[in-house]
Amino acid sequence: MSTLMDIGTLIVRSDDIRGGRPRIAGTGVTVRRIAGWYKLGLTPSEIANRLEHLTLAQVYAALTYYHANQSEIEADIAKEEKEALQFEQILKDQP
Numbered sequence: 001m002s003t004l005m006d007i008g009t010l011i012v013r014s015d016d017i018r019g020g021r022p023r024i025a026g027t028g029v030t031v032r033r034i035a036g037w038y039k040l041g042l043t044p045s046e047i048a049n050r051l052e053h054l055t056l057a058q059v060y061a062a063l064t065y066y067h068a069n070q071s072e073i074e075a076d077i078a079k080e081e082k083e084a085l086q087f088e089q090i091l092k093d094q095p
Helices: 031-039 044-050 056-068 072-091
Strands: none
Touching: 031 044, 031 056, 031 072, 044 056, 056 072
């Protein structure tokens, strides 16, 4: 007999881990990371194969969270990209 899993327990947030970003429970893998690979064209199976400690169900849970909360995740990605560009400019401006 297989164990039933409450899918609501697969994605968690903790202020002290990954800046409070949603992540796969029991790991440091953020939904943002999974969504990024998915947006690059990787399939859920390919993502699970790259991160061998994750199950396919965990990858799908992250993708479900992403699709249900896409504006939150996209805003986080855009914020980080903007900060990276600003940091890059600071480095270029240094003598």
